[in-house]
Every structure is written in structure tokens, then in C-alpha cells.
Amino acid sequence: MSARMVLCAVRQHLLGGSRGAWARFLQRQSRGCVYSSVHGFQQEEIREKLQAFPGGSIELLTQESGLAVLTINYPSRMNAFSGSMMVDLEERVSQLEGWTDGKGLIVQGASGTFCSGSDLNAVRALTNPQDGMKMCMFMQNTLTRLLRLPMISVALVEGRALGGGAELTTACDFRLMAPGSVIQFVHKHMGLVPGWGGAARLVRIVGSQNALKLLGGAVKVDPELALQIGLAEEVLQGEGTGTPLQRAENWLSVYTKGPAPVIQAVKKVVLSGRELPLSEALRTEKDVFGMVWGGPANMQALASKSKHR
Numbered sequence: 001m002s003a004r005m006v007l008c009a010v011r012q013h014l015l016g017g018s019r020g021a022w023a024r025f026l027q028r029q030s031r032g033c034v035y036s037s038v039h040g041f042q043q044e045e046i047r048e049k050l051q052a053f054p055g056g057s058i059e060l061l062t063q064e065s066g067l068a069v070l071t072i073n074y075p076s077r078m079n080a081f082s083g084s085m086m087v088d089l090e091e092r093v094s095q096l097e098g099w100t101d102g103k104g105l106i107v108q109g110a111s112g113t114f115c116s117g118s119d120l121n122a123v124r125a126l127t128n129p130q131d132g133m134k135m136c137m138f139m140q141n142t143l144t145r146l147l148r149l150p151m152i153s154v155a156l157v158e159g160r161a162l163g164g165g166a167e168l169t170t171a172c173d174f175r176l177m178a179p180g181s182v183i184q185f186v187h188k189h190m191g192l193v194p195g196w197g198g199a200a201r202l203v204r205i206v207g208s209q210n211a212l213k214l215l216g217g218a219v220k221v222d223p224e225l226a227l228q229i230g231l232a233e234e235v236l237q238g239e240g241t242g243t244p245l246q247r248a249e250n251w252l253s254v255y256t257k258g259p260a261p262v263i264q265a266v267k268k269v270v271l272s273g274r275e276l277p278l279s280e281a282l283r284t285e286k287d288v289f290g291m292v293w294g295g296p297a298n299m300q301a302l303a304s305k306s307k308h309r
């Protein structure tokens with residue numbers, strides 16, 4: 001949990017009422033970071049190490065519509081993750097955690113390809129087990145926080161999503177694939193397994209049988225197979241109907257139409273249902289319900305006597 005989120009939660013707690021419920025929810029969410037000093041994880045130490053491998057950037061564009069676009073940007077290395085990009089990503093996720101107007105997020109790669117995993121030049125310099133573990137914990141924390149953002153997220157896959165790039169797609173709520181694109185967990189070919197949380201999330205998305213096939217066979221998942229096994233939600237067809245990003249924005253806008261507090265509440269109840277034991281998920285649902293009940297959108301809907309024919 002970023003310092004900004006802690007401050008926000010504390011402030012809202014002090015304001016009391018249903019906002020106290022929000023603070024409690026945030027506190028529960030703050031377990032969002034999988035690793036802390038209790039697990040021997042020192043964020044500053046690994047940040048410093050990662051910064052020694054610069055190159056590329058992670059760009060964040062937030063729009064008034066409540067939609068943001070996060071771009072993995074290192075085209076000369078097929079958008080591989082340098083060390084400094086891992087640090088950048090953590091900072092962008094912190095920014096998004098504090099974005100009160102956020103409703104939707106699209107994660108894309110620059111220049112028509114998604115991401116070719118970790119930068120092999122950095123990986124070669126960090127092959128000792130201690131550094132590998134630290135990088136793994138850092139990326140698991142960041143991608144877990146990305147998935148838990150209070151907004152609906154989509155990975156827009158063009159070109160290739162390989163290794164860590166494939167893992168990144170699983171840290172979004174949905175995956176949309178452009179024709180000809182591929183998601184491939186190439187880890188086996190590298191003598192590895194996913195370490196950024198990609199295996200655990202993949203099992204939840206496609207089931208353990210399919211996950212075993214994709215990881216065990218390092219299968220090239222094209223859009224057709226991705227649709228068939230539920231890895232992708234849709235193939236972005238339709239030349240002449242805008243860029244893939246515009247098509248992804250159109251797709252997402254169906255689910256982000258409406259006031260930010262309501263969309264964020266939708267994400268929170270689904271997230272808690274997905275991640276928490278049932279009784280805890282039910283209590284969280286009650287807390288989130290308490291935040292929208294009698295709120296501006298609820299009062300407006302009641303006043304307009306809306307019908308849902």
C-alpha cells in the first residue's frame with residue numbers, strides 16, 4: 001500500500017460513517033502487497049538494484065472520461081521489461097491507486113507489440129538466487145496491486161506477449177487480442193516457471209488443466225485458442241473501425257459507463273468475491289454496498305423512477 005493510500009484511508013476513516021467502511025475495506029485490501037519486511041522483502045533495496053538496469057519507460061495517460069492507458073514502452077527490445085521499467089510500473093500503479101476518478105484501464109505495448117517479458121540483459125546480470133527472489137517478490141507485489149486496482153482493466157494484446165509479458169496480461173481483468181497476436185508462456189523454454197504470479201492467476205482464469213497445457217507445452221496461444229479456453233474475451237476485428245486502442249476503449253466503455261464510485265464498487269465486490277473466503281467476501285460486499293446505498297447515483301436513480309425494460 002502506497003503512503004498516499006494509507007493517508008487517504010486514514011483520512012476517510014477519521015471522516016467516519018460509510019467512509020469508515022471504506023477505510024476498513026482499504027485496510028483489508030492493503031494485504032494486497034503479498035510481501036513485506038516480514039518476508040525479508042526490502043522494497044528500497046530491490047528498487048535500487050533494478051534501477052541499475054535502465055532503458056525504456058512505462059507511460060501513464062489518464063483521461064477525463066475516467067479511462068487510463070498504461071503503455072509498456074521499449075520498442076527496440078520488443079517492450080521487454082528493463083529494471084527501471086519495473087520500478088516505473090510500481091510508481092504508475094501507486095498513481096492509479098490514488099486516482100479517485102478512475103473507472104477503466106487499458107494496458108498496451110508501444111509500436112504494435114505487447115511485451116517480450118523481462119529484459120534478458122538484466123536477467124543475465126541478476127541470475128543469483130537472492131536477486132531473482134527479490135525481483136520476483138517486487139513484480140508479484142506490483143502485479144497483484146495492478147489486478148486489485150479499483151477500476152476495470154484490460155490488456156490489449158497486439159503482436160507478442162511472451163514470458164513476463166504473458167504474465168502481465170493475467171494481471172488485468174480482461175484480455176482483448178488483435179488478429180495475429182500471440183500470448184505465450186515461454187518460461188519452460190528458458191528453464192523457468194512463471195514467477196510474477198502468472199501461473200497462479202492463469203489457473204484461476206483458464207482452469208488448472210488448460211494452465212498445465214499452456215505452461216507445460218509453452219503453447220503459442222493465438223486469438224482463436226484464447227477465446228476457446230477463456231483466456232481472451234474478444235478478438236478486436238474490424239479494419240477501418242479505428243485503431244486497436246480505440247476499439248479496446250469502445251469495448252471497455254460498455255462496462256465503465258456511469259459514475260466512478262459505482263464502477264469502482266462493482267470492481268470491489270467482484271474482486272472480493274474472486275479473492276476472499278465467502279464469509280469475508282460477503283462482509284466486504286456489505287461494506288461496499290454501504291458506500292453506494294443512499295449515495296448520489298442511488299438517490300438520482302430513485303428520484304427518476306427509472307424502469308429497466
Ligand SMILES: CCC(=O)SCCNC(=O)CCNC(=O)[C@H](O)C(C)(C)COP(=O)(O)OP(=O)(O)OC[C@H]1O[C@@H](n2cnc3c(N)ncnc32)[C@H](O)[C@@H]1OP(=O)(O)O
Pocket residue numbers: 076077078080116117118119120121160162163164165186187190192195196
Ligand atoms: C519473467 C521471465 C521472462 O520474461 S524471460 C524472457 C522471455 N522472453 C524472451 O525470451 C523473448 C526473447 N526474444 C524473442 O524471442 C524475439 O526477440 C521476439 C520477441 C520473438 C522478436 O523476434 P524478432 O521479431 O525476430 O525480433 P528480434 O529478435 O530481432 O528482436 C528485436 C530486438 O529486441 C531484442 N529483444 C527482444 N526480446 C527481448 C528481451 N526479452 N530482452 C532483451 N532484448 C530483447 C532483441 O534482442 C533484438 O535486439 P537487437 O536488435 O538484436 O539489439
